[in-house]
Amino acid sequence: MSTENTVTLDRALDASVEEFTHCFTGECRVSVLPILFEINKVLAEDADLATLMSITLDGMRRRLRMHRGIMMLYDRHSETIFIHDSFGLTEEEKGRGIYGPGEGITGKVVQTGKPIIVPRLDQDPDFLDRTRAHGDRKRRGKTAFVCVPIILAQKVLGTICAERIYLNHRLLKQDVELLAMIGTLIAPAVELYLMENIEKVRLETENRRLKSALKQRFKPDNIIGNSKPMQEVYSLIHKVAVTRATVLILGESGVGKELVANAIHYNSPNAEGPFVKANCAALPEGLAESELFGHEKGSFTGAMMMHKGYFEQADGGTIFLDEVGELSLTMQAKLLRVLQARTFERVGGSKPVRVDVRIIAATNRDLATMVEQGTFREDLFYRLNVFPITIPPLRERGSDVITLADYFVSTLAAENGKDVKRISTPALNMLMSYHWPGNVRELENVIERSLILSDDGVIHSYDLPPSLQTPTETDTGFRMPLEAKINAVEYEMIVEALKNSSGNIGEAATELGLTRRMLGVRMERHGISYKMFRPCDPRRR
Known part of the structure; x- marks a missing residue:
């Protein structure tokens, strides 16, 4: 170039x-x-x-x-x-x-x-x-x-x-x-x-919000009821929650033992840890040990991988042993060792597993009697019975029945898409007169059934199940179911009309389409006095 x-x-x-x-x-x-x-x-x-x-x-x-x-x-x-x-x-x-x-x-x-x-x-x-x-x-x-x-x-x-x-x-x-x-x-x-x-910040914020919501949901203030027996329960929850003591919750079926266990956990120092529920009554005898303490891979037919049991899952938090009285004597012995040493071996394993877990147990059985009968280990009973809390049955909680009923109406109405606002006075009287063998769980079921039957935004006495249609409220007993139903409806309509008119018989009669004389006769038959509904009368409902 x-x-x-x-x-x-x-x-x-x-x-x-x-x-x-x-x-x-x-x-x-x-x-x-x-x-x-x-x-x-x-x-x-x-x-x-x-x-x-x-x-x-x-x-x-x-x-x-x-x-x-x-x-x-x-x-x-x-x-x-x-x-x-x-x-x-x-x-x-x-x-x-x-x-x-x-x-x-x-x-x-x-x-x-x-x-x-x-x-x-x-x-x-x-x-x-x-x-x-x-x-x-x-x-x-x-x-x-x-x-x-x-x-x-x-x-x-x-x-x-x-x-x-x-x-x-x-x-x-x-x-x-x-x-x-x-x-x-x-x-x-x-x-x-x-x-x-x-x-990360967003996820942490959401995590704190969810934990706060759980804590709010299960804190003692949100266990419905202000009766004196429940106030005593709240005091015990407040005192034991801040400790790490083992708690034994006693009470009839349906009183809300799991709710109390939740309240203790979410107000305790280990509230940030897991809360694991183990229903001892639902554990098959052959799988109870594996479910509670886990198993190693290949320890039995079908054990395809290592499995952590409820105790290991609850490490750093709380395990709730519901219906602990249903455990066999063999499982009671294994549970006793965990309470004593906080260690166990998985099924098929030989290496001790140590856990830091708080134990809350619950039962509707009389463990002391079971100890006398030899069906529950005495040493395990004393290990569990460190801080017993007895939840009173609903029949001993007085006006809590009405408070709980109103709460269930507001929550279940929204869940079932029903526009029901209140419970009529005769229906409340029936709820207060009933002995509630199923406790709070039965009351919740009764309210849900009545919500479904209600057609006018009010739960009436005739919406309640037959078990609550007592002779006192219907004035007839169950000798003639049809007549009892008619009387219950009539009684409730008269009470509601008098409430709406503040005890004015003339206005109530007009609302019901009756004459004053006809209404007076029916009121006398049902034992209803207009004075009960006057504003100045302290007995007004």
Whole structure:
């Protein structure tokens, strides 16, 4: 090749390089290579987002001569786009820069995943200026605004936005391409940051909210009833909950022993730990040991893998042994060892497993009598009976019956889609007169059945099951079921009419479509006095 051709080629290359690296302003884009080098270096070491942002924003300010540079992150859960770091903005302005997907230029970039170039901010209606850093539209002058997405695996994680005045459109295009390249490079670090910080904080907040809801649900204040027997139970729960003592909950079936166990756990020092319920009455004899203490892989036919039992699952928390009186003597002996040493072996294993677990047991059986009969180990009874709490039956809780009934009406009506607001006076009298062999569980079932039968937003006496249709309330007994039903309906309608009229017999008779004399005869037959419903009468119901 001739010397002349060589000179011509060199000049052509120089001209090409100059055309690529210089613009009308004399800025050289080769100087941005250190930015990319530093970013790659950080990515190779620890991918720290704070360092990456410092390099990026500093390069945008010093080498690209940007007036403002903004890095925004997108929290998908709350659908919020917020400023993570920037230059050219005050802290107050940064705090105001919050957008949703589709809002303004930044929101559209997040929504579409495509960069947006605005050559003149003063001519673009989509620029919302949430930060209020630009003043009126005229003060934006010839400033250009570019915003590129930070994308990883087709998922938008945030944006990089910048402002400056451009006199050369080729330079503007080059800067957009550079920012897009930086966004691609830092995307993995951004995703990691979101997972470790924003997502972590959100998950921790949600976790605290759920635990708080559980604690609120099971705290003693929300065990319905204010009778004196229940106040004594609340006092015992309050005293024992803050300790780690073993608790034995006694009481008839249906009184709410599990609810008390929940209240103790969620108000205890280990409330953050698991609460595991083991229904001893439902454990088959052949599988009871495996269910309680777990088993090793291959320890018996069908043991395909190692299984952790209830005690191991409850490590760091509380295990609730419901119906503990139903355990066999063999299982009682194994349970005794756990209470003594807090260690056990899984079925088929030889390595001791140590657990830190609080034990709450419950039964409706008379364990002391079972000890005398030889069906319950005496040493296990004393191990469990450290702090006994006896839950009174519903029939001994007085007006708690009405309080519980009202509570079940409000909760079960919503669950069953029924618009039932209250219980009539005769129905309340029947509820108070009943002996409740099934306790609170039976009351709940009765209310649910009555809600289904109610047609007018009120639970009437005739909506209650036959077991509650007592001779006292119906005045007839069960000798003639049809007549008893008619009398119950008549009694209730008269009571409701007198309540609505505040004891005014004339108004009540009009409401019922009777004469005063006819109503008086029926009231006398049912033993109803209008005085009971007068406002000044303390007996008014």
